[in-house]
Amino acid sequence: MRSSRIWITGVGLVTALGPDVATTWPRLVSGVRGLAPLTLFDTAGQRASMVASVAPAYFEDASREGLTGDGAARAWSRTSAFAWKAVAEAMTHAGLPVAPVERSGDRRRLGLVVAGTTGGMFETEALLGDLHANPTSTASLVKMMSQPLTATGDRLVSRFGPFCRVRSLCSACSSGANAFVVGALWLLSGEVDAVVVGGTDGLCRLTVSGFNALTATDPDMCRPFDARRKGINLGEGAGFAVLERASSAVARGASVVAELSGWAIGAEAHHITQPDPSANVAARLIARSLRRGGLSPRDVDYVNAHGTGTAANDSMEAAALATALGQEIERIPVSSSKGQVGHMLGAAGAVEAIFSALAVKHQLVPPTMGLEEPDPACKLVHVLRAGRPARVRAVLSNSFGFGGMDTVLALTEPELGPPPARAEHERRVVVTGVAALSSRGLADAEDAATWVDGSLSHAGAPAPGPLAFDLISQLDPARVRRLDRPARLGAVVASRALAAAETGTGPIDRAEAGIVLGTAFGNLEASAAFMHRLFDKGPRLVSPAEFPNLVPSSPVGHVSIYLGLQGAAFATADLATSGECAVLQGMELVAGGEVDVVVAGAIEEASALVEKVLACLHGGASSGVPMPRSRARSEGASALVLEDEEHARLRGATPLARIERGYTWTDATEVALEAPRDPGRARVVVGRDERAAKKLIGTPWDAVRRTSLAPFAGDHEGLGGTALVAATSMVHRGLADEVLVVGTSNGRGYALLLVMYGLR
Amino acid sequence: MDLSLLKQDIKQLIIKELNLEGRDPASIPDDAQLFGALTGVADSPTVSLGLDSLDALQLAMSIEEKFGVRVPDGSEARSIFASVASLASFVAERTPAG
Numbered sequence: 001m002r003s004s005r006i007w008i009t010g011v012g013l014v015t016a017l018g019p020d021v022a023t024t025w026p027r028l029v030s031g032v033r034g035l036a037p038l039t040l041f042d043t044a045g046q047r048a049s050m051v052a053s054v055a056p057a058y059f060e061d062a063s064r065e066g067l068t069g070d071g072a073a074r075a076w077s078r079t080s081a082f083a084w085k086a087v088a089e090a091m092t093h094a095g096l097p098v099a100p101v102e103r104s105g106d107r108r109r110l111g112l113v114v115a116g117t118t119g120g121m122f123e124t125e126a127l128l129g130d131l132h133a134n135p136t137s138t139a140s141l142v143k144m145m146s147q148p149l150t151a152t153g154d155r156l157v158s159r160f161g162p163f164c165r166v167r168s169l170c171s172a173c174s175s176g177a178n179a180f181v182v183g184a185l186w187l188l189s190g191e192v193d194a195v196v197v198g199g200t201d202g203l204c205r206l207t208v209s210g211f212n213a214l215t216a217t218d219p220d221m222c223r224p225f226d227a228r229r230k231g232i233n234l235g236e237g238a239g240f241a242v243l244e245r246a247s248s249a250v251a252r253g254a255s256v257v258a259e260l261s262g263w264a265i266g267a268e269a270h271h272i273t274q275p276d277p278s279a280n281v282a283a284r285l286i287a288r289s290l291r292r293g294g295l296s297p298r299d300v301d302y303v304n305a306h307g308t309g310t311a312a313n314d315s316m317e318a319a320a321l322a323t324a325l326g327q328e329i330e331r332i333p334v335s336s337s338k339g340q341v342g343h344m345l346g347a348a349g350a351v352e353a354i355f356s357a358l359a360v361k362h363q364l365v366p367p368t369m370g371l372e373e374p375d376p377a378c379k380l381v382h383v384l385r386a387g388r389p390a391r392v393r394a395v396l397s398n399s400f401g402f403g404g405m406d407t408v409l410a411l412t413e414p415e416l417g418p419p420p421a422r423a424e425h426e427r428r429v430v431v432t433g434v435a436a437l438s439s440r441g442l443a444d445a446e447d448a449a450t451w452v453d454g455s456l457s458h459a460g461a462p463a464p465g466p467l468a469f470d471l472i473s474q475l476d477p478a479r480v481r482r483l484d485r486p487a488r489l490g491a492v493v494a495s496r497a498l499a500a501a502e503t504g505t506g507p508i509d510r511a512e513a514g515i516v517l518g519t520a521f522g523n524l525e526a527s528a529a530f531m532h533r534l535f536d537k538g539p540r541l542v543s544p545a546e547f548p549n550l551v552p553s554s555p556v557g558h559v560s561i562y563l564g565l566q567g568a569a570f571a572t573a574d575l576a577t578s579g580e581c582a583v584l585q586g587m588e589l590v591a592g593g594e595v596d597v598v599v600a601g602a603i604e605e606a607s608a609l610v611e612k613v614l615a616c617l618h619g620g621a622s623s624g625v626p627m628p629r630s631r632a633r634s635e636g637a638s639a640l641v642l643e644d645e646e647h648a649r650l651r652g653a654t655p656l657a658r659i660e661r662g663y664t665w666t667d668a669t670e671v672a673l674e675a676p677r678d679p680g681r682a683r684v685v686v687g688r689d690e691r692a693a694k695k696l697i698g699t700p701w702d703a704v705r706r707t708s709l710a711p712f713a714g715d716h717e718g719l720g721g722t723a724l725v726a727a728t729s730m731v732h733r734g735l736a737d738e739v740l741v742v743g744t745s746n747g748r749g750y751a752l753l754l755v756m757y758g759l760r
Numbered sequence: 761m762d763l764s765l766l767k768q769d770i771k772q773l774i775i776k777e778l779n780l781e782g783r784d785p786a787s788i789p790d791d792a793q794l795f796g797a798l799t800g801v802a803d804s805p806t807v808s809l810g811l812d813s814l815d816a817l818q819l820a821m822s823i824e825e826k827f828g829v830r831v832p833d834g835s836e837a838r839s840i841f842a843s844v845a846s847l848a849s850f851v852a853e854r855t856p857a858g
Binding site for chain 2: 213214215271272273274472477481482537540541542543544545548
């Protein structure tokens with residue numbers, strides 16, 4: 001890890017207050033409220049419809065550009081259109097070229113991290129509505145595939161690329177803040193020289209109906225921290241920022257908005273929708289974010305609170321701030337922007353991080369609008385009616401999401417804290433436990449190799465569709481009633497992998513262990529069922545219990561609660577390479593010092609809807625999404641316990657394998673794969689798509705014996721995680737010295753090199 | 761409306777909607793406390809099912825769907841949701857006889 005300061009050198013915003021930073025920021029500070037009854041779709045029967053919408057005029061240039069509208073060939077969702085605008089503003093502000101003609105120079109060191117929760121759900125809902133009315137329509141099915149979770153990232157690549165690394169992530173309402181952390185880790189590891197990070201989310205029927213069903217909404221304008229507060233107003237928009245190392249910003253003459261000095265990600269492991277009233281985890285993360293930045297509560301001059309306006313969040317947050325900041329809380333102004341821009345869900349953390357950076361830059365603290373009678377349970381220094389000038393050295397930005405996924409960022413004046421310290425030791429990532437579920441059953445490090453070693457050559461094709469495996473038999477029946485099928489699949493493999501990692505050794509401290517799970521489509525099947533209920537029965541009869549399960553990060557939340565995992569927790573998405581992507585993300589968290597231990601893997605549920613969509617796509621040539629359709633889609637899950645080698649040594653664990661390298665690339669970049677030391681003792685495992693092996697042509701790996709997992713273990717988008725479990729098993733059992741797992745999908749690729757422990 | 765049949769229906773609804781898989785309706789006493797910490801043994805009068813506010817919302821929605829009776833939000837709901845018996849009385853009072 002390099003020791004380096006990280007600067008924000010460009011920001012872009014699209015909110016209900018305006019189409020850009022120049023409009024939004026002064027209106028935020030002066031107390032303008034962007035709230036009005038929703039007009040984007042019919043809200044008849046909805047309990048509440050007060051929202052902060054982005055006016056069509058704010059992104060009309062997206063339709064002029066041909067991005068949105070019925071005429072657009074592959075129309076951008078509103079969510080993606082917001083992102084387009086905010087990214088263009090942030091890159092322009094940072095002085096990075098945005099027009100294609102200017103991009104002939106070296107753009108190979110620029111990364112992109114996109115956070116969100118609903119993606120193109122608004123557009124998908126219309127398609128589900130068509131499908132509801134006409135179940136045999138295939139036109140809607142084909143279009144539905146144009147809005148997976150990764151769609152925003154892919155479209156941004158098409159306009160602003162090339163990027164050398166692209167990641168899509170979700171942790172519900174903390175997603176946007178996590179994009180900043182992921183980007184910061186890329187800068188610190190030297191993988192990129194600059195990275196565009198942010199979040200984007202559009203209003204849709206699903207979130208409006210869902211939060212109403214949870215009675216978490218205020219029918220009137222919301223009142224964060226007020227004694228009379230009733231809940232949230234949803235909002236929409238996007239916030240993106242350019243992050244870079246201070247040294248490179250100075251070298252190219254870029255000016256700094258603020259320094260990203262500290263951060264912390266964690267999970268409450270408490271409840272899928274309710275915050276933990278003890279506020280223990282939130283307080284711990286606030287303290288840790290300051291520690292990471294070498295800061296103390298005395299340096300903090302403002303807190304941009306999560307401040308949703310729900311009874312439970314605001315009192316928990318006030319308690320967390322009091323615990324973490326001690327007496328200083330009596331001095332530090334705290335405000336929530338949600339009474340002005342609404343709760344922007346996946347965008348909220350990014351937008352509010354940008355507000356925090358602007359507070360530092362302009363030495364102004366924005367207000368909490370809607371707050372008139374402060375709740376005694378939220379004893380804070382409030383900023384009422386309008387913002388005000390203040391000395392602002394350091395700002396904390398809190399983001400708390402469904403499933404208890406919390407992130408805290410610390411934004412400061414440049415060079416406020418001490419120079420970041422180097423890691424105490426070179427962090428090397430080892431695998432200490434694995435488990436995978438496929439139609440062949442549940443496997444661990446002892447037997448997963450049999451899925452790729454030829455043992456199954458005559459076993460017949462794997463069964464497609466749902467696994468026959470009895471998931472409950474592996475779980476505590478008393479604690480799984482809230483877990484839907486994807487969460488149960490995840491809980492089985494994660495608990496098995498953790499148990500393996502703890503066998504015969506000291507236990508892993510669950511409070512410090514994180515979890516990252518990959519998904520290709522999120523919970524499309526359950527989202528469709530939720531929407532069909534809305535269409536059939538109206539907003540009052542949608543399922544409140546089902547709603548939290550529709551966020552793409554829901555299985556992560558459920559599994560973290562089930563297993564008590566309180567380290568960094570979020571979901572990543574990358575279509576057919578969702579497994580490889582999640583494990584690489586887990587590796588980055590361990591190598592970057594965010595966690596000592598992380599459970600990483602992927603889950604794909606059998607889904608009749610996904611099957612139908614993919615079958616349509618296979619018939620049509622226009623999709624551009626590489627999906628091999630020679631096999632029926634199966635179901636499966638995988639989990640690897642990734643651990644800092646030193647951490648594993650100290651608790652007496654013997655690693656199963658070491659991850660020597662993790663590579664990712666895009667169509668625009670080249671990677672030089674490390675050569676196998678002994679090709680005869682090496683293997684290549686491809687998860688699902690043989691085309692991934694093209695990347696090996698011209699390298700020594702092309703001559704290495706190669707196995708494809710899908711024909712033996714069943715085919716699904718998360719299969720790369722299962723391939724990594726099988727690869728771990730191979731080197732653990734001495735069947736190979738090193739195994740390269742390679743996967744490609746939609747212009748991106750991954751290769752992870754596992755080596756026998758102790759070999760290098 | 762037959763109150764004992766109604767209680768039986770409500771118990772089945774609780775088991776189905778709140779995923780209390782494998783639980784027998786007969787194991788839920790009429791006066792079992794529905795919400796709060798999970799306590800006691802199945803045949804104790806102080807048993808609680810350990811349900812929470814998210815369950816209350818799901819149950820309110822499914823009561824409305826099945827019986828056409830709207831359960832109010834907030835503090836009023838607390839006494840209605842105290843037990844199967846109180847919930848059944850609330851529903852019975854608001855549904856046509858027979």
